[in-house]
Amino acid sequence: MLKFEEISPSDFFYRNKEIAGFENPTKTCYTIVRELVENSLDSCEARRILPEINIYVKNMEEMGEEKEEQKINIRVEDNGIGIPSDKAPFAFGKILYGSKFVLKQHRGIFGLGGKMAVLYGQITTNMPFKVITATMDTKYIHYYEMFIDIVKNQPKIVRYEKILNKEMWHGLIIDFNFMGNYKGAKKKIIEYLFQTAIIVPYMQLLYVDFEGTSLFFERKVSSMPPEAKEILLHPKGVDLEMFKRLIKLDSHLPVSKFLCKRFQKIGIKTANDILNLAGISSNIKVGRLKDEELQKLYSVMKSYPFKRPDAKALSPIGEYMKIGIDAMFKPEFISFDQREPSSYEGHPFIVETAVAYGGRIPIPQNNEINLYRFANKIPLIYDSYNDVSMKVIKDINWNAYKINIYQEPIAFFVHICSTKIPYKTLGKEYIANQPEIYKEIELSIRRNARNLSAYLNKKKFMEYQKVR
Amino acid sequence: MLKFEEISPSDFFYRNKEIAGFENPTKTCYTIVRELVENSLDSCEARRILPEINIYVKNMEEMGEEKEEQKINIRVEDNGIGIPSDKAPFAFGKILYGSKFVLKQHRGIFGLGGKMAVLYGQITTNMPFKVITATMDTKYIHYYEMFIDIVKNQPKIVRYEKILNKEMWHGLIIDFNFMGNYKGAKKKIIEYLFQTAIIVPYMQLLYVDFEGTSLFFERKVSSMPPEAKEILLHPKGVDLEMFKRLIKLDSHLPVSKFLCKRFQKIGIKTANDILNLAGISSNIKVGRLKDEELQKLYSVMKSYPFKRPDAKALSPIGEYMKIGIDAMFKPEFISFDQREPSSYEGHPFIVETAVAYGGRIPIPQNNEINLYRFANKIPLIYDSYNDVSMKVIKDINWNAYKINIYQEPIAFFVHICSTKIPYKTLGKEYIANQPEIYKEIELSIRRNARNLSAYLNKKKFMEYQKVR
Ligand SMILES: Nc1ncnc2c1ncn2[C@@H]1O[C@H](COP(=O)(O)OP(=O)(O)OP(=O)(O)O)[C@@H](O)[C@H]1O
Ligand SMILES: Nc1ncnc2c1ncn2[C@@H]1O[C@H](COP(=O)(O)OP(=O)(O)OP(=O)(O)O)[C@@H](O)[C@H]1O
Ligand SMILES: [Mg+2]
Ligand SMILES: [Mg+2]
Numbered sequence: 063m064l065k066f067e068e069i070s071p072s073d074f075f076y077r078n079k080e081i082a083g084f085e086n087p088t089k090t091c092y093t094i095v096r097e098l099v100e101n102s103l104d105s106c107e108a109r110r111i112l113p114e115i116n117i118y119v120k121n122m123e124e125m126g127e128e129k130e131e132q133k134i135n136i137r138v139e140d141n142g143i144g145i146p147s148d149k150a151p152f153a154f155g156k157i158l159y160g161s162k163f164v165l166k167q168h169r170g171i172f173g174l175g176g177k178m179a180v181l182y183g184q185i186t187t188n189m190p191f192k193v194i195t196a197t198m199d200t201k202y203i204h205y206y207e208m209f210i211d212i213v214k215n216q217p218k219i220v221r222y223e224k225i226l227n228k229e230m231w232h233g234l235i236i237d238f239n240f241m242g243n244y245k246g247a248k249k250k251i252i253e254y255l256f257q258t259a260i261i262v263p264y265m266q267l268l269y270v271d272f273e274g275t276s277l278f279f280e281r282k283v284s285s286m287p288p289e290a291k292e293i294l295l296h297p298k299g300v301d302l303e304m305f306k307r308l309i310k311l312d313s314h315l316p317v318s319k320f321l322c323k324r325f326q327k328i329g330i331k332t333a334n335d336i337l338n339l340a341g342i343s344s345n346i347k348v349g350r351l352k353d354e355e356l357q358k359l360y361s362v363m364k365s366y367p368f369k370r371p372d373a374k375a376l377s378p379i380g381e382y383m384k385i386g387i388d389a390m391f392k393p394e395f396i397s398f399d400q401r402e403p404s405s406y407e408g409h410p411f412i413v414e415t416a417v418a419y420g421g422r423i424p425i426p427q428n429n430e431i432n433l434y435r436f437a438n439k440i441p442l443i444y445d446s447y448n449d450v451s452m453k454v455i456k457d458i459n460w461n462a463y464k465i466n467i468y469q470e471p472i473a474f475f476v477h478i479c480s481t482k483i484p485y486k487t488l489g490k491e492y493i494a495n496q497p498e499i500y501k502e503i504e505l506s507i508r509r510n511a512r513n514l515s516a517y518l519n520k521k522k523f524m525e526y527q528k529v530r
Numbered sequence: 531m532l533k534f535e536e537i538s539p540s541d542f543f544y545r546n547k548e549i550a551g552f553e554n555p556t557k558t559c560y561t562i563v564r565e566l567v568e569n570s571l572d573s574c575e576a577r578r579i580l581p582e583i584n585i586y587v588k589n590m591e592e593m594g595e596e597k598e599e600q601k602i603n604i605r606v607e608d609n610g611i612g613i614p615s616d617k618a619p620f621a622f623g624k625i626l627y628g629s630k631f632v633l634k635q636h637r638g639i640f641g642l643g644g645k646m647a648v649l650y651g652q653i654t655t656n657m658p659f660k661v662i663t664a665t666m667d668t669k670y671i672h673y674y675e676m677f678i679d680i681v682k683n684q685p686k687i688v689r690y691e692k693i694l695n696k697e698m699w700h701g702l703i704i705d706f707n708f709m710g711n712y713k714g715a716k717k718k719i720i721e722y723l724f725q726t727a728i729i730v731p732y733m734q735l736l737y738v739d740f741e742g743t744s745l746f747f748e749r750k751v752s753s754m755p756p757e758a759k760e761i762l763l764h765p766k767g768v769d770l771e772m773f774k775r776l777i778k779l780d781s782h783l784p785v786s787k788f789l790c791k792r793f794q795k796i797g798i799k800t801a802n803d804i805l806n807l808a809g810i811s812s813n814i815k816v817g818r819l820k821d822e823e824l825q826k827l828y829s830v831m832k833s834y835p836f837k838r839p840d841a842k843a844l845s846p847i848g849e850y851m852k853i854g855i856d857a858m859f860k861p862e863f864i865s866f867d868q869r870e871p872s873s874y875e876g877h878p879f880i881v882e883t884a885v886a887y888g889g890r891i892p893i894p895q896n897n898e899i900n901l902y903r904f905a906n907k908i909p910l911i912y913d914s915y916n917d918v919s920m921k922v923i924k925d926i927n928w929n930a931y932k933i934n935i936y937q938e939p940i941a942f943f944v945h946i947c948s949t950k951i952p953y954k955t956l957g958k959e960y961i962a963n964q965p966e967i968y969k970e971i972e973l974s975i976r977r978n979a980r981n982l983s984a985y986l987n988k989k990k991f992m993e994y995q996k997v998r
Contacts, residue, residue, distance in 0.1 A: 064611075064629040065629060065631075065632060066614075066617045066620070066621070066627065066628065066629050067627070067628075067629075067699065068620075068624060068626055068627045068641075069626050069631055069641065070626075071539050071542070071626065074539070074626050074640070074641075076771065077631075077950070078639075078640065078953075078956075080952045080953065080954055080962040080964070081549075081954070081955065081956055084965060085952065085954060085962035085963055085964060086962070086963055086965055087965075089963070108532065117752075146534075149534045152534070152536075153534070156535050156536060158536055158538075158539065158542050159534065159535070159536045160534065160535075161532040161533060161534050161535075163533075163535055163537055163545075164533060171546075172542070172546065173536075173537065173542075184770075184771065185769045185770055185771035185772075186769060186770065187770070188770040188774070188821070188824070188825060188828075212771060212775075213775070253980055282669065301653045301654060302652075302653055302655070302656040303544065303652065303680060303705055304651035304653075306656070307680075307681070353656070356656070357656060360656075390840060420740065429897045436834075444915050446915060446918060447915040448915060482545075484553065485546075485547055485548065485549065486549070486550045486553060486955065487549065487954065487955055488549055488956075489545075494548040494553035494554070495553055495554055495557070496548070496554060497554055
């Protein structure tokens, strides 16, 4: 008799932690730092607080113990908005719980990252993790020592203290131990922090490890981009399930009002136009639509030429990409392009790319390509080969631009920002081959390629002139 | 005020379906076929039934409609053990529910695949899926038409019928519609079926699509490997969380009896040896161990030289790999190697590799490598670049063997079977860079490389002799 059972989400991710970026002690080290830094940056940006982040990595092994896998302590402190004390245990103790399931651009998306980090510490060291937090303008700082109950997917608090918040501090400190291979991960961790500092120039970050490394990324600008606003879904590409779910929330509204309320880029005029094409009266209550009417409405909306989405939920890098590339490589040429907002499955997104040439850019080795990828202002350091950006670059016929991308000092930079980045993996290593996103990256890269081609032609012509 | 919420596992996978292999309409088509075929094979192997699987793919669009994304109907029929009627709605209607969370080798592992397939159909067509099933020797066939309630993660039955099972049929039929790009996926689907037929020679499979393709893979052998047995965890690499979970199940047992009961390769002698090293009395009830005692015991077990794991839970391909490679390529040379069972994190695994040369093996293009990968008898067709096998092959210095793997007609074959394959992705595209598995693949590939090198030397020597 086969044993049928249901497992909790925490049990699922405990059993399959490779799926979340925890595949070996080296990668784990990197993933833990990444998840915690991204949480801190999201927290500061949520209220336009200039981020101040401190990261401390300590070796917890006894002196003289030089092993590949060591007991490490990590402590990340930020000055963000903290977590309300009743929510804090769940924020780190309940998998698939968080504040980022709304339609807005953040780094967080899954409700998983912070939990996986502390879970890994728990299963490798049997020690509780500490969360110390205070929200803005609150009287107390809350100190929690916890475990995750993996079978039941809920926090287990082993110690709690309420401390008077005399200095009106706000933010979050997370502190826990885990077994990891820090030496193997260090280079990539530093690369990640370095690239983050470039595209988040308003961040200040201190990084201190137990090998004597102390990095201070100072703030380069004191202004922050406008806060990303929560927005409505764009109607293009919304699937039937989401459609039906939204209808349930507003079943008493007349269908025309429902369309205006729940989607961006639909005003009363557009709504009536759509309903005309679908043969549906605009006054009928949307919850009363029959199945065939729903299908007809859905199929009309699928091919309706809606205006481009509102970008106010998005926070692109913009000109800072050029400034950052210049600081990194001092190239002789940079072409930067930011696309108009587009959307896929209802989610607005903006693609920004740059192509740079010369300066300190190295000529690629081993058939590789210098590709720097970013998503929602997170640098993606692993697995570029399968990323949609890499596919675009490899699919382009570069002969048409008279550029040999494998043998010239060229670097590509791609940033995608969206209310949902279609990551292929839960470790956020690379982005799936999503058709609309592929198209936008291709159009943007091609524009930069034309500019580079023109520059190189002109350069060759000038040199030819000199020679004559 | 930030909105904190918990989402259900079904809502999580609905929102993040790219994570599960549903990243675009082409890949989706492939993933759906894969998930259903793997479920059918698991079902037949569960009771050593010679598999008979029929797959029908129909075009549901109106005539003359040639679109890239079409409404497709898929129907997969098998003669497996079916699902008991009270469990069937949850097997396809509740995410993270299944019968494969036990310690045995199956293709299924996540409790997700079948659900994701029907979920995709539901969100793209708004139509219910059909499951028709009967278990062995039962009077009735059960017919269900269902949806998944994505918010609540439970099935919604819209129609049920009980039919007299006059012909004592057993097995399962799954039938549903989805929007997909079949033309784009066809080649990879057929490749997948073709490779499956090679390593599962006792399977009979019929595949009929709407483009006139009709493939019949006939059974090559009528004997099946022994049924995989459910086994105990191997003590090497078991983490503290699992350790504590097992203790909870047997807290009243004396610790020596607990060790013997819950782990393979621990008899009473080994148990007492371990407890001696840990300074723990063998009669103390395991639930009564203090935290420091637990840590000491765990750390002793971590470095204890246990015997290799029991392989009776595993079902390697064995000699059939050579037969299959020969049928595929007619190479002039094949070297096959099956490693002894090893384990990682308590899970036993066996690596089998082969290296073949010449015959119909093509010389690789574009810096690629001919690598065929399999895991628990599933062919892995996508994303080889990041797979642990590919890493092993690229990390080896082939000059030492005087072999140029990029310019000679060489093909590599790697099969890993385990009670848990450490997939890097939920779409089971490739395997994570897990250190113990990496080592075993490397040792096995190197053994075959030495054999190939010897053969090529001898061949060159013979040709040299002829020339003189
Ligand atoms: N440093 C922090 N400051 C404030 N809130 C935080 C911090 N870290 C985590 N949180 C809160 O805890 C929640 C859960 O964090 P977690 O990293 O597990 O998921 P997430 O960030 O929502 O998504 P993802 O899995 O993609 O990272 C967040 O949504 C946020 O509300
Ligand atoms: N064709 C089938 N015959 C018999 N049982 C089946 C069949 N298909 C699915 N099942 C049952 O339904 C359960 C759920 O299947 P599902 O594919 O969702 O998950 P899984 O196979 O357990 O894991 P994975 O997500 O890795 O495929 C299985 O564990 C099995 O018990
Ligand atoms: Mg997070
Ligand atoms: Mg399955």
